[in-house]
Amino acid sequence: MPEREPSITGYLTLGLLAGSDWSAYQLAEQLGRGVSELWPSADRGRYAVLNRLHADGFVATRQEHTGKRARTIYSITPQGREALAAWLRTPVRPPTVEFEGMVRVLLSDQGSLDDLRATLARTREQALEYREMFARYASFISETGGTFPERRHLFALANTFMIGHYDHVVSWTEWAEQQIADWPDTVAPARTHGGQVRDMLAPGREALAGDQRTDW
Structure with missing residues (x-):
């Protein structure tokens, strides 16, 4: 196992790949179907996350061609499945809220009614x-x-x-x-x-x- 563990976004990506192989574009589509509302940072830096997962051996890549156009397809490796299963056995973190509107409410004394x-x-x-x-x-x-x-x-x-x-x-x-x-x-x-x-x-x-x- 590499010293660096995946981030929560990385585990989420592994979870999506556990069900099917996807291109980066297809993964973005899946994140846009309600997943990013559960974990907002998942849609940010997703290409960097894929690169890290690949470098650490959690995902593998292959090239698929449609005519002259090539695209990279990502798949989870046995090492990735093992890491995902191990993470699911760890204690869950407390829930947090990313809520800009509430921050504005807290600072409303600096603005108007x-x-x-x-x-x-x-x-x-x-x-x-x-x-x-x-x-x-x-x-x-x-x-x-x-x-x-x-x-x-x-x-x-x-x-x-x-x-x-x-x-x-x-x-x-x-x-x-x-x-x-x-x-x-x-x-x-x-x-x-x-x-x-x-x-x-x-x-x-x-x-x-x-x-x-x-x-x-």
């Missing part, structure tokens, strides 16, 4: 778009089996999570818009809306109290 409203509105629009996209994927997988019919039970698990995730984002933006409806700006509510802030934080306090009651 209209800026904050626009951020919430656009975040809701995006969530609705992606929820519809995953709903279409669900229909496609249900009707045809999808690109990986042997994995459709696993795609069903992930698809349901993603639809629920975007449902939550839509609900949160609608709630947040109601909360800021009577704010005069993005600064004063820290002083003028103390009761509202406590109410917004109540679910967190209640969840903590519940955890403490069940901590035997």
Whole structure:
């Protein structure tokens, strides 16, 4: 085994290749079918990832010709399958969120209330778009089996999570818009809306109290 282990994007690439051999373009297509929403960095530097996997012996390459045009086809090696299986046995990392809209919310005191409203509105629009996209994927997988019919039970698990995730984002933006409806700006509510802030934080306090009651 090489000293360098694959990145998460590398393991994802190996997982896609475990089902079929692909060209770099075909791999990009697969990443664009909802996978990049689960792991956003997967679509960035994918050619560099393939080169590293090849250099480390996790994938093999061959040339296929269509007329005069040649393309490189990637396939997983036994070493790649072994590395992927070993990684799946390791403890999973805690989930993280890459959410630009939330970063903007956190920094909204440096902008206007209209800026904050626009951020919430656009975040809701995006969530609705992606929820519809995953709903279409669900229909496609249900009707045809999808690109990986042997994995459709696993795609069903992930698809349901993603639809629920975007449902939550839509609900949160609608709630947040109601909360800021009577704010005069993005600064004063820290002083003028103390009761509202406590109410917004109540679910967190209640969840903590519940955890403490069940901590035997």
